[in-house]
Amino acid sequence: MSSWLLLSSGLGLLCAMEVSAHADAVEDEKRPGMGRPSTLGSGPGSEQSEDQAAAPEAAADGANDEDEDDEPKYKFDFHGFLRIPAQVGIEGGKLHSPPHTPDFNYTDWTYTNNMGGPWTELWFSYGDKTVSANVVLEAYNISEASYKDLQAQLGIAQSFITLNFPTLLGDRGGLSANIGAFVGRYGMAGQYDAGQYDTYLFGATHTAGETIALTYRLTDHLTIDFEHGVGAKLEIPTFVENAPDLPYLPYPGDVQQGSTFLHHAHVSFTWDGKLTLGLHDMIAFTKDSEAADAPDGSIHTFGAELKLWESRFGSGYLGWAHLIAKDPLRVAGALETVHSFEGWEIRDNFFSKDDNSDATGNGNIDTVLFEYNFSLATLLWYPQEFWGQSNDLIFSVFGMYNHVSSDDPAFAGVADDQRGKAGSQKLKLGGSVTYNFKPWLGFQGRYDLVQPNMSDNTQSFQVLSPSLIFSSRFASNEQVILQYSHYINNGNVHGGYPYQLLAPDKDCIRIAAVMWW
Numbered sequence: 001m002s003s004w005l006l007l008s009s010g011l012g013l014l015c016a017m018e019v020s021a022h023a024d025a026v027e028d029e030k031r032p033g034m035g036r037p038s039t040l041g042s043g044p045g046s047e048q049s050e051d052q053a054a055a056p057e058a059a060a061d062g063a064n065d066e067d068e069d070d071e072p073k074y075k076f077d078f079h080g081f082l083r084i085p086a087q088v089g090i091e092g093g094k095l096h097s098p099p100h101t102p103d104f105n106y107t108d109w110t111y112t113n114n115m116g117g118p119w120t121e122l123w124f125s126y127g128d129k130t131v132s133a134n135v136v137l138e139a140y141n142i143s144e145a146s147y148k149d150l151q152a153q154l155g156i157a158q159s160f161i162t163l164n165f166p167t168l169l170g171d172r173g174g175l176s177a178n179i180g181a182f183v184g185r186y187g188m189a190g191q192y193d194a195g196q197y198d199t200y201l202f203g204a205t206h207t208a209g210e211t212i213a214l215t216y217r218l219t220d221h222l223t224i225d226f227e228h229g230v231g232a233k234l235e236i237p238t239f240v241e242n243a244p245d246l247p248y249l250p251y252p253g254d255v256q257q258g259s260t261f262l263h264h265a266h267v268s269f270t271w272d273g274k275l276t277l278g279l280h281d282m283i284a285f286t287k288d289s290e291a292a293d294a295p296d297g298s299i300h301t302f303g304a305e306l307k308l309w310e311s312r313f314g315s316g317y318l319g320w321a322h323l324i325a326k327d328p329l330r331v332a333g334a335l336e337t338v339h340s341f342e343g344w345e346i347r348d349n350f351f352s353k354d355d356n357s358d359a360t361g362n363g364n365i366d367t368v369l370f371e372y373n374f375s376l377a378t379l380l381w382y383p384q385e386f387w388g389q390s391n392d393l394i395f396s397v398f399g400m401y402n403h404v405s406s407d408d409p410a411f412a413g414v415a416d417d418q419r420g421k422a423g424s425q426k427l428k429l430g431g432s433v434t435y436n437f438k439p440w441l442g443f444q445g446r447y448d449l450v451q452p453n454m455s456d457n458t459q460s461f462q463v464l465s466p467s468l469i470f471s472s473r474f475a476s477n478e479q480v481i482l483q484y485s486h487y488i489n490n491g492n493v494h495g496g497y498p499y500q501l502l503a504p505d506k507d508c509i510r511i512a513a514v515m516w517w
Helices: 056-061 343-351 376-381
Strands: 075-091 094-096 119-127 131-139 153-165 173-182 203-205 207-217 222-232 260-271 275-286 298-311 314-326 363-375 392-405 425-438 441-451 461-470 478-489 507-516
Touching: 203 260, 207 260, 314 343, 343 363, 343 392, 363 376, 376 392
Parallel strands: none
Antiparallel strands: 075 094, 075 119, 075 507, 119 131, 131 153, 153 173, 173 207, 207 222, 222 260, 260 275, 275 298, 298 314, 314 363, 363 392, 392 425, 425 441, 441 461, 461 478, 478 507
16 A cells, blocks of 8 residues: 655744643754755654754754865754643632643643643754764653653654755755654644644654655746655554553553554645645555455545745644544554544544544545734844844634544434544634743733534533743843633533543643753
8 A cells, every 4th residue: 555646846932931731843854964944844853842953964964164175073962852841720619739730631632732841852862964873762751750651751752864866956946755763744834843732733753664755846936845745653563452551551452453654745835935835744654464454554634735835924824634544443543644643542532422433434534724823023133033032922823623524424424413533623713922031031821612522512621821931131042931721612622631530620720941952
């Protein structure tokens, strides 16, 4: 089973607020040695902030001061990102940490990224401008402040080599390749990260394999980028019948997953570095079925996006993706898309009425994702470049719409207003205003509306979140965030997993330390 290659022609904006929950990096966005952001996705990436001026890409670019005729000068680089929040949920005089909020879980469609949890990442790179080795350590919990959560301590999460040939095509363009175990991200609504909802319209790859990127400048104004990759899961968890579901152990799914492979292809056209049209095609699939009751599965997503890059009138993203799921329970987590890591999570997020549903996860999902950010200072400073060095007023609007369809009787045979969170139409909308009125102090107000089932308003909730952001100066590399969130929960709203059987908290207080280097 394979996908087809699409070849048709065709911030800092929220710097006063923390970067997205996994904070994808500007350096991830740069194809090594090509000197400008990639228009396709992040490629093999770290989980760092766009504001990290010195990045893992520096190792890929190598010792920039070395002469072309010199021997390679290898360089060691160390960069990182941390976000450590203390969060308290309040409901009926009870206090909860972590909060029992409906948008708590990163792999739940209701996730808003409004109160991102712990994340720490250390990126080690060694190499020159032609070749670099990259090793990434990651964790989404901190043992001293929690417990030794085996799943949260990700350890060596990525390990790969980058090869760069930036002048392979002369002054018109070049080629880069990444080989090993790494993450590539496609369909990111933010300028250099996954956007306000911290998810990927087309997909993030979680495999070992290769990705090759080619860039070519067609004219002084128009550049074309191609990218192609293949990969495989190194291993998949073993399914044990009637095994206990323990939250600190990897969940193997409802059935034995198959050996899972990935193929993806992308092309984009960029005008003057400001406006990009991108086309994407990605498929994760199995091909090892030996029994009629364990068919091969696939998750296939494709679509188009339009992205406005850092213009004086703002930055924006508009994308559409069509996802086809066929027996996705057999597909391991090679392709993360629309809040879902594994095939069974696609079933649970879009096709399953509840945990006891017999839904297979077969069906189609059409998704529209948009985001627009406007910086008043960028407009007023024009044509002088503004990069956060003074006061700014930032407006943001964002949203996601999903239309779900399936012939599965467990979905189609249930009235839409009786499907719980598995509505045939799902909608998230939000907006924020950020004002940096002092070098050391900023304010943000954010609003979110979440409707998991537009035919059943009892599943919906709203969030109001004012916050203060402290830093050492304008455009600094650290923030301390003091935030309050008030949840307006309708009648059938519950806490996010693993608190889905409990009443949700209505109020939350949060203090978070964030830094990138």
